Amino acid sequence: MLEKKQIRKTPFRQEVLKLFKASKNAISLKEIERNLTSFDRITLYRTLKLFIEKGLIHEVLHSSGKKYALCKEQCDEHQHQHNHLHFHCSSCKESFCLKTHIQDLNLTGYIIEQTDLSVHGVCKKCNN
Amino acid sequence: MLEKKQIRKTPFRQEVLKLFKASKNAISLKEIERNLTSFDRITLYRTLKLFIEKGLIHEVLHSSGKKYALCKEQCDEHQHQHNHLHFHCSSCKESFCLKTHIQDLNLTGYIIEQTDLSVHGVCKKCNN
DNA sequence: TTTAAAATCGCAACAATGTTGCATTATTAT
């Protein structure tokens, strides 16, 4: 998986990737740090930056901070192509990547490279 | 305008609001700081926080940092209700609030409180 | 296998932004 994205395989990167694979939802920097046996802050920073650049993970933006999640689509070093939305639950604070289709946006004259749809509310589980 | 949003009128807040009124697009913290005659970092931080809480301005999220823009809709202390998208131009680095209609999202079981659509690309002006 | 090149890592150092407490000052209502 790392090789496929042209990322050199190292023990630390494998551990970080393993963490992402085990995470159902997007995870914050703190959550990542908590779940690593040991880590260097800067190395982790550069690892995440590289993973993003290579199209392995993508950022999930939120007013209170960033989260990160594996890319499910065909993202690469040139572009992130996501057609899913990010749902932020105000109750459990989780951020989900949900499949959806964003309509064609009527933006004549603009070149659209990437769209990100962020939705805030209460998720299925918390709405029971 | 401040009174309408139940924000106490002070010289500093008036100057910040004036800045927002004069800005066509969303502005970053640095841009705000650059355009104030003098400022205290913490007071500015709290002013922006208050303006957001009271529904006077809204955050415009971007991977490289936040920007802020006046709310054009009927936002208040309870909720921000935006139906526009944020276009981030990779050329001029400006962030525009553009009017659009977001389709009904097929999210059965979820409670939707707020949606934010962020689009990255090249704006009209830079695409000439 | 040995060696050289290239990339990664770990640390220091610093920048930017976010956040709280508290004493002082300004605003508002009585």
Next chain:
DNA sequence: ATAATAATGCAACATTGTTGCGATTTTAAA
């Protein structure tokens, strides 16, 4: 005018982002 209330300015600290550089590790070549 006075008292209550809120805003301000400062110190202090937390979090995250970012770069440089030497040491270490990985990869490729000889």
